[in-house]
Amino acid sequence: MNRRFATKFSFLFVVLALWQVLAGLQLWPNYLFPSPAEVLEVYTAGIADGTLLEATVSSLARLGVGYAISLLVGVPLGLIWGRSRLVQDTVGVLMIGLQALPSITWLPIALLWFGLSEMAVIFVVFMGAVWAIAIATRDGIQSVPANSIRSARTLGANSLFLTIQVLLPASLPSMITGMKLGWSFAWRSLMAGELLYYGVGLGQRLSQGRELNDMSLVVAVMIIIIVFGLIFERGVFQPLERRIREQFNLG
Amino acid sequence: MSIHLQNVSKAFSSRGASVQVLEHIELEVQRAEFVCLLGPSGCGKSTLLNLLAGFESPSSGTVIVNGRSPGQPAARAVLLFQDATLFPWLSVEDNVAFGLAAQQMPKPQRRRVAAEYLELVGLHDFRRAKVYQLSGGMRQRVALARALCLKPEILLMDEPFASLDAMTRDLLHEELQRIWLATKATIVFVTHNVREALILGDRVAVLRPRPGRIQRVFPVDLPRPRHFEDPGIAELARGVLHELRKAAH
Ligand SMILES: Nc1ncnc2c1ncn2[C@@H]1O[C@H](COP(=O)(O)OP(=O)(O)O)[C@@H](O)[C@H]1O
Ligand SMILES: [Mg+2]
Numbered sequence: 001m002n003r004r005f006a007t008k009f010s011f012l013f014v015v016l017a018l019w020q021v022l023a024g025l026q027l028w029p030n031y032l033f034p035s036p037a038e039v040l041e042v043y044t045a046g047i048a049d050g051t052l053l054e055a056t057v058s059s060l061a062r063l064g065v066g067y068a069i070s071l072l073v074g075v076p077l078g079l080i081w082g083r084s085r086l087v088q089d090t091v092g093v094l095m096i097g098l099q100a101l102p103s104i105t106w107l108p109i110a111l112l113w114f115g116l117s118e119m120a121v122i123f124v125v126f127m128g129a130v131w132a133i134a135i136a137t138r139d140g141i142q143s144v145p146a147n148s149i150r151s152a153r154t155l156g157a158n159s160l161f162l163t164i165q166v167l168l169p170a171s172l173p174s175m176i177t178g179m180k181l182g183w184s185f186a187w188r189s190l191m192a193g194e195l196l197y198y199g200v201g202l203g204q205r206l207s208q209g210r211e212l213n214d215m216s217l218v219v220a221v222m223i224i225i226i227v228f229g230l231i232f233e234r235g236v237f238q239p240l241e242r243r244i245r246e247q248f249n250l251g
Numbered sequence: 252m253s254i255h256l257q258n259v260s261k262a263f264s265s266r267g268a269s270v271q272v273l274e275h276i277e278l279e280v281q282r283a284e285f286v287c288l289l290g291p292s293g294c295g296k297s298t299l300l301n302l303l304a305g306f307e308s309p310s311s312g313t314v315i316v317n318g319r320s321p322g323q324p325a326a327r328a329v330l331l332f333q334d335a336t337l338f339p340w341l342s343v344e345d346n347v348a349f350g351l352a353a354q355q356m357p358k359p360q361r362r363r364v365a366a367e368y369l370e371l372v373g374l375h376d377f378r379r380a381k382v383y384q385l386s387g388g389m390r391q392r393v394a395l396a397r398a399l400c401l402k403p404e405i406l407l408m409d410e411p412f413a414s415l416d417a418m419t420r421d422l423l424h425e426e427l428q429r430i431w432l433a434t435k436a437t438i439v440f441v442t443h444n445v446r447e448a449l450i451l452g453d454r455v456a457v458l459r460p461r462p463g464r465i466q467r468v469f470p471v472d473l474p475r476p477r478h479f480e481d482p483g484i485a486e487l488a489r490g491v492l493h494e495l496r497k498a499a500h
Contacts, residue, residue: 030476051294053360080454126469145336146334147332147334148336150306150330150332150336151330151332152337152349152353153303153306154328155327155350155353155398155401156324156331156350156353156354156401157349157350157353158353161352161353165338165349165352165353166338169338169340170338170340172340247339247340248339248340
């Protein structure tokens with residue numbers, strides 16, 4: 001464990017050192033290839049005047065709200081989708097179609113519906129994540145063995161009890177895959193939405209960086225996104241997956 | 252009377268064609284009787300149990316379980332499967348208490364009842380274990396405890412011991428006889444194993460395939476508990492086997 005940590009740390013160090021050396025060679029002008037020091041400067045300045053902090057917080061808030069709504073809608077939707085023939089043959093087909101639509105194409109509609117508000121971007125995030133979650137939940141529900149369902153029924157479970165105690169727990173491994181996929185779709189949708197729509201956020205920082213020819217700002221924002229990606233992967237999804245694996249003894 | 256099947260037929264339609272799986276099934280099972288359904292695989296044994304459990308309905312004829320149409324809670328029949336169908340995310344005791352939880356029995360009480368039935372099947376020490384830690388035989392015992400703690404009047408068992416090794420099966424035959432004598436449940440037990448049927452059943456109904464019909468019913472008047480090596484079993488087995496061979500043609 002300690003050795004692995006050392007490996008990771010050394011790797012990060014080597015990457016940073018390489019970056020610094022490359023920047024030091026001055027092969028490209030600074031505004032095209034900033035040095036680590038310049039990026040660090042963006043952070044200190046951005047934290048000092050609060051702009052970068054504010055952007056990060058508002059982006060994460062939109063992401064969090066949009067993603068939470070996707071979960072609240074996607075899981076029940078997938079549940080009904082997996083259980084009901086009627087839904088599979090009607091709305092199901094429609095949902096498969098919608099899922100193929102890049103979520104940013106919802107932005108014009110969202111702007112018309114919600115105006116230039118937070119809700120517009122949140123809606124795009126929601127549209128980005130909800131189908132992956134619903135489809136994975138549906139797949140999970142449909143792969144529950146018929147005998148498990150009959151077993152629960154014969155032991156006297158009603159539909160609600162069956163759903164909560166059997167269908168949902170049995171679908172968890174599939175659902176977690178959908179949640180991860182939904183999370184990455186949510187990020188993409190958020191960035192696309194924020195790049196196009198002006199409001200405080202990381203996406204807006206990115207387009208500002210481009211407009212001001214400030215590459216160090218662009219790189220700084222990209223690193224923030226990478227870091228949060230890692231934090232959620234390592235801090236939320238991996239432990240969740242591990243727990244589910246242990247529960248099911250999938251190895 | 253516990254179970255009454257009157258001129259029951261069942262056909263499935265698959266890809267446009269209708270397949271007659273059961274035909275003119277007549278069967279009466281008395282309260283606290285142990286009846287085995289014996290037949291080659293594919294002859295409709297599981298379909299028959301599914302009719303009794305209310306998971307399928309007959310194409311014609313009537314099925315009466317505990318004086319009612321099957322599948323209602325009041326019919327008080329529990330179906331057990333060949334794969335124990337335990338829930339791997341629950342501990343052993345929570346698996347056993349599943350049906351009690353469905354009845355909204357409070358947790359301390361259902362833990363107590365579960366412990367009692369785990370004791371009955373000899374797995375009290377494993378109540379905190381996870382399903383994957385159990386052998387196949389232990390899983391079937393847990394499934395049995397899970398059904399028994401609901402105090403069902405009827406147990407429907409679909410080849411529950413078919414995938415177990417011979418030694419474990421012998422042991423479970425003894426246990427099931429003991430438990431049946433203690434609980435006096437009505438049991439309909441499906442198997443394709445002649446000796447198993449004769450060890451367990453008060454009567455053995457031999458089914459013949461395509462379409463599934465009851466070929467002949469053998470009464471088994473041997474003292475209990477019966478064992479695999481009892482001479483009476485071997486003797487009866489010859490006759491039943493002969494009938495089974497006849498049925499296959
Ligand atoms: N839902 C179904 N649809 C179509 N055919 C079925 C269905 N269930 C069972 N069958 C057919 O009915 C026959 C009897 O099946 P089953 O009752 O499982 O037999 P057994 O339990 O005696 O092995 C088999 O040929 C099987 O293919
Ligand atoms: Mg079968």
